[in-house]
Amino acid sequence: MTEEINFILDSAKEAMTGSVAHLEKEFLNIRAGKATPQMLGGVFVDYYGSQTPLSQVANINAPDARTLTVTPWEKNMLQPIEKAIMIANLGLNPMNNGENIIINIPALTEERRRDLVKQAKAEAEDAKIGIRNHRKDANTDIKKEEKNGTAEDICKKAEDDIQKLTDAFIKKIDEILAVKEAEIMKV
Numbered sequence: 001m002t003e004e005i006n007f008i009l010d011s012a013k014e015a016m017t018g019s020v021a022h023l024e025k026e027f028l029n030i031r032a033g034k035a036t037p038q039m040l041g042g043v044f045v046d047y048y049g050s051q052t053p054l055s056q057v058a059n060i061n062a063p064d065a066r067t068l069t070v071t072p073w074e075k076n077m078l079q080p081i082e083k084a085i086m087i088a089n090l091g092l093n094p095m096n097n098g099e100n101i102i103i104n105i106p107a108l109t110e111e112r113r114r115d116l117v118k119q120a121k122a123e124a125e126d127a128k129i130g131i132r133n134h135r136k137d138a139n140t141d142i143k144k145e146e147k148n149g150t151a152e153d154i155c156k157k158a159e160d161d162i163q164k165l166t167d168a169f170i171k172k173i174d175e176i177l178a179v180k181e182a183e184i185m186k187v
Contacts, residue, residue, distance in 0.1 A: 004145050005158045012138035012162055016131050016169040023127035023173060027180050030116055030123070035062040035105040039092075040070070045077065045084040054081065066107075068092075071100040108184075116184045124177040128170055135166040 028038040037060040044051040045058075054060065058072040058081060072081055078096050085094045085103065091112070094101045108116070139159055146155040 002145070002150055002154065005142065005150065005154060008138050008141045008145070009158060009161055009165070012134050013165055015134040015137075016165060019127050019130040019134065020169060020172055020176070022130075023123060023176060026123045027120065027176070030120055030180065030184070034065045035068050035103075037062055037068065039068065039090065039105075040085065040088075043084050043088045043090075046080050047077070054084065057081065066105050068103040068105065069100050070094070070103070113184055117181050120177060120180050120184065124173050127173050131166055131169045131173070135162055138162045 028036075029042055037055075040054050040060055043054040045054050046052075047057050054070070057074070057077055058070045061069045061071070063069060070081055070085075072078055078098070078101065082094045082096050082101055085092060085101070092103050092105070094103050139162060142155050142158050142162070145158075146152060
């Protein structure tokens, strides 16, 4: 195979790996009953006029499976942090005790678990769409190479390799989703 075709295959594989990594990162934000600091990963606080990730203005700890504590580095940040957690619409109710913010994580109801599974499936479908888009881009690049004089059989093999790569990554996404679904539905 030509160097250009190998580059196209490597680029597609790298992009598809990125899609899977993004999915895994998104799945960290979907809670499965146990309190983890990553649950607040999507919370942004108004820090002197700029939107700053919560983890950059406070320590976030999980002292037990049902509680999160947020300890700001500056005491005057308690109110903005509390407000940001409410605005983030995570279904959490922060309590301010003057020193830090305590968040009790409620046990998940059956309905909430189903909603979280739907959310996980939507994220997985987005990742699959991303993978298919990477396949389309790679195939377009291969067609350009064919027009530029690369042998037809080499291009055909490259398209087959791209399809195998796509199938493997879609399967991987399905496996990751199955694990997350089981984790969410486990009481």
